Amino acid sequence: MRMTRQNISIAVGTLFFLTLPVIATMAGEPYLVTLFSRILIYALAAVSLDLMLGFGGLVSLGHAAFFGIGAYVVCILSMHAVDGTSVLSWPVVINGSERALVAWPAAVVLAALAAAVIGSLSLRTSGMHFIMITLAFAQMLYYFFVSLEAYGGDDGISLFMRNTVPGVDLAADHQFYYVCLAALGLFLCFACRLVDSRFGMVIRGCRENERRMKSMGFATFRYRLVCFIIAGAGAGLAGALIANQTEYVSPGLMHWTRSGEILVMVLLGGMGTLFGPVVGAAALLLVEEFLSIYTEHWMVYLGPFLVLVVLFAKRGIYGVIIGGNGNHG
Amino acid sequence: MLLFLEQLLNGLQLGITLFLMSAGLTLVFGIMQVINLAHGSFYMIGAYVAATVTARSGSFLLGLLAALPAAALVGMLVEMLVLRRLYKKDHLDQVLATFGLIMFFNELTRMVWGRQPLFMDVPAWLAGSVELIPGVPYPSYRLAVIAVGILVGVLLYLLFAHTRVGMQIRAGASNREMAGALGVNIRLLYTLVFGLGTLLAGLAGVMAGPILAVEAGMGESILILTFVVIVIGGIGSIRGALVGALLVGMADTLGRAFLPALFRIFLSAAVADGVAASLASMLVYILMALVLVWRPRGLIPAHG
Numbered sequence: 001m002r003m004t005r006q007n008i009s010i011a012v013g014t015l016f017f018l019t020l021p022v023i024a025t026m027a028g029e030p031y032l033v034t035l036f037s038r039i040l041i042y043a044l045a046a047v048s049l050d051l052m053l054g055f056g057g058l059v060s061l062g063h064a065a066f067f068g069i070g071a072y073v074v075c076i077l078s079m080h081a082v083d084g085t086s087v088l089s090w091p092v093v094i095n096g097s098e099r100a101l102v103a104w105p106a107a108v109v110l111a112a113l114a115a116a117v118i119g120s121l122s123l124r125t126s127g128m129h130f131i132m133i134t135l136a137f138a139q140m141l142y143y144f145f146v147s148l149e150a151y152g153g154d155d156g157i158s159l160f161m162r163n164t165v166p167g168v169d170l171a172a173d174h175q176f177y178y179v180c181l182a183a184l185g186l187f188l189c190f191a192c193r194l195v196d197s198r199f200g201m202v203i204r205g206c207r208e209n210e211r212r213m214k215s216m217g218f219a220t221f222r223y224r225l226v227c228f229i230i231a232g233a234g235a236g237l238a239g240a241l242i243a244n245q246t247e248y249v250s251p252g253l254m255h256w257t258r259s260g261e262i263l264v265m266v267l268l269g270g271m272g273t274l275f276g277p278v279v280g281a282a283a284l285l286l287v288e289e290f291l292s293i294y295t296e297h298w299m300v301y302l303g304p305f306l307v308l309v310v311l312f313a314k315r316g317i318y319g320v321i322i323g324g325n326g327n328h329g
Numbered sequence: 330m331l332l333f334l335e336q337l338l339n340g341l342q343l344g345i346t347l348f349l350m351s352a353g354l355t356l357v358f359g360i361m362q363v364i365n366l367a368h369g370s371f372y373m374i375g376a377y378v379a380a381t382v383t384a385r386s387g388s389f390l391l392g393l394l395a396a397l398p399a400a401a402l403v404g405m406l407v408e409m410l411v412l413r414r415l416y417k418k419d420h421l422d423q424v425l426a427t428f429g430l431i432m433f434f435n436e437l438t439r440m441v442w443g444r445q446p447l448f449m450d451v452p453a454w455l456a457g458s459v460e461l462i463p464g465v466p467y468p469s470y471r472l473a474v475i476a477v478g479i480l481v482g483v484l485l486y487l488l489f490a491h492t493r494v495g496m497q498i499r500a501g502a503s504n505r506e507m508a509g510a511l512g513v514n515i516r517l518l519y520t521l522v523f524g525l526g527t528l529l530a531g532l533a534g535v536m537a538g539p540i541l542a543v544e545a546g547m548g549e550s551i552l553i554l555t556f557v558v559i560v561i562g563g564i565g566s567i568r569g570a571l572v573g574a575l576l577v578g579m580a581d582t583l584g585r586a587f588l589p590a591l592f593r594i595f596l597s598a599a600v601a602d603g604v605a606a607s608l609a610s611m612l613v614y615i616l617m618a619l620v621l622v623w624r625p626r627g628l629i630p631a632h633g
Binding site: 053059061082121124125127128129131133135136137139143144146147148149150194216256257260263264267273283298299300302303304305306307309310311 | 436
C-alpha cells in the first residue's frame, strides 16, 4: 500500500468512523452516534447511486424510490409480525417477520426487483428523457404509498421495535452504528471490486461512448440494467437501515427532493470516486445540522451554495482532499 | 352522463393548466437543451405575487398584471445569472443547479410570506356558473381558464409560425452557431424565450391560485406532471405538449372520478376504493410508461 494522499485519506477516514462512538462518549455528546448512523446510511445510498451515476453515466433522479421501498418492506414485515397476520395469503403465504436476517434481504431483493422493472423501461431512453422518466417513476411509487391506506397512507407507519439479530442488540445505538458501518464497508468493498472488474470496465466504457461499446459487441442495455439493479439493491439496504434507525417510515422518504439530496451528496463529495459520496453525505448532513442551529431558513443559503459548487467546483470535496488527478475510474 | 361531461370539462381545465406549464418548459428543453427543474418556482412566484396584489388592491386583474411581468423578470434574471452558464454543461450539472434554485425560491417564499398558505378568491365577475350544456352548471372561472389556455395556444402558434422573432427562435433551435453568424442575437433571444416560458408558468400559477392553496412547494407537484406531459408529447414540441397535456389532464381527472365506480362492479366497496385510489394516482405514470414502450421519443417528437 503506497502512501498516496488517497490512501492516507481513506485510512484516516476509516479510523475516524471506527472510533467515533468512543470519541462521542468521551466528549459527552451521545447524540453524535445517532447523527453519524444517519450519515453512514445516507452514505450507503449515495455510494449506490454513484455506481450508476459516476461510473455508468446514468443520471437518475428517482433513486429515493428504492430507498423508500427498502424502508417500507422492513416496516410492513414488522407490522404483520406484531399483529400476527400474514402479508400475503395467496398465492403463497408470506408471514411478517421482525428478524433482520429475513427482513433486510427481503428489502434488498424487492428494491432490486423494482429497479429491474423501472430500469428496463427507463433505459430504453437516454439523456434528458432518462432523468425525467426515473423522476416520474419515483413519483409514481410515492403516490402509490401515499394512497396505500392499509399501511398508513400519507402518515406512514412506525416500527414497533428495531429488527432482531442473534448476538447483536440493534436497539443499542452504539451497536446499531457499527452495523451501519459494517454495511457501508461491505458495500464499498463490493463496489471497489465491481468497478475494477470486467463488468465495471464495460459500464465505464458505456459512459464514455455507448455506440462504440455496442459495435464492439457488448449488450450495453443488459450491462446498464444490471448496474441499475445493483444500485437499486444498495439503496434498498440503506432503506432497511433507515427504517430501523428512525423506527418510522413515510412516503416522504421517497419524495423526489430526497432523490435530489442523494444526488447532491454524490456531487458534493466527488462523482465517480466511491469514497467521495461518503464525504458528501457527511458534509451535507453536517451542514444541515449546523445551519439549522442558527437559522430555520438554512435552505436559502444551501441553494445558492449548490449553484456555486456546480459552476465552479466540479471535482467535489473528495477530489480536493486527495489532490492530483485523483480520478479513480 | 352529465357527471361525465362535467368531469370532461374538469379534465380539460387541468390539461390547459398543464399545457401552459409544459409549453414554456418544452421550449427551454428543446431550444436551449437545458433541463430546468426550477420551472415550478415561477409558477409559484406567479401565484404568490397575484395573491398578494389581489388581496391588497382587491382587483384580480391588477394581480394578474403584476404577476406576469414579475414571473418573466425573475425568469430572465435567473437566465442571465445562472442558466446562461449551464448551456454548455452536462445535464447533471443543470439538474443540480436548478435543484439548488428550487431550494432557494421555496425557502425565500417561506421567509417572505410565512409558512401558512395564502388563499385567493375567485374574482366576483367570474364567481357564478354558466350552463354551457343544459343541466350542467359549470363554474365560469374554470371556463375562463379554458378560454385563456386556448387563446395562449393560438397566440403561441402565431408567434412561432408567422412572426420574425418566431422564425429566429426556430433558426436558433436548429443551429445556434449558424443563426448567430447570420446576425441573430442568440443570447438575447434565449433570454427572451426563457422569459416567455416563465411568463407562461406565472400565468398558470395565477390561474391555479383561486383553485388551489398558494404555498411554498406548490410548484413541484405540477412540475412532475409537466415532465410527464413533455415525455409523452416529445421534448421540444409545442404540439406534443398540447396533446400530452390534454391526455394527462383527462386521464388524471377521469381516473379519479370513475375508477372507484368501475372497480366496485367486481370488488367489494372497501377494497375497490383502496385499489381505485392507488391506481388513479398512478394512472398518468402508467400512461407515460405505455407511451414510452410504444414510442420512446414521445408521441410528436420535435425533430423528425
